Amino acid sequence: MDQSLKDLRFDTAVFWVQIHDLPARKMTLEAVEGISKPLGCIIHCSDEDETDGREFMRVRVEIDIMKSLSRGRRVWFGPASDGWVSFRYECLPVFCYMCGRLMHDAKDCDVWICSKGTLNVQ
Structure with missing residues (x-):
């Protein structure tokens, strides 16, 4: 690495984030990446076994650790259907x-x- 020490930044970290309370039909990589996009930069994973937690989905996200972590968000699932999904962070x-x-x-x-x-x- 040819970067000066004063130019190094330590304000982000990569975590696996579990997305809970999704309807079964929304347990897709595309839906999960859309829902978790406000958390930070998504790191795409080619192995679907790593993202499927059976009753929840997982996504790898580079998060700004200088900000508060989100506990979840309201999501629109379709006409006349919205709900809350919870985020759980692994190995904090x-x-x-x-x-x-x-x-x-x-x-x-x-x-x-x-x-x-x-x-x-x-």
Whole structure:
């Protein structure tokens, strides 16, 4: 690597993301990639066995770790049909359930400290 140390960036990481609560007919790579596109840059996988978790789908995503992780999103499934899909991240390092960010836990979270213990994990 011929890059200067000051030019190196450590603000993204690659994770497998599980997408739960999908209708059976939407458990396709195309649907999952569309749903997970707002999470970050999709890393395409040629092996379908790695993406099929039986009751959920998986996708590999390069995520900006300086932002809060999304817990899910509302998705439109068709005419008069929408719903919520949940995201679960595999093999996360230290994670704060108060603010949704990596690299610290709740006891070190500025959001938690400023709330003086009045916040609840949602």
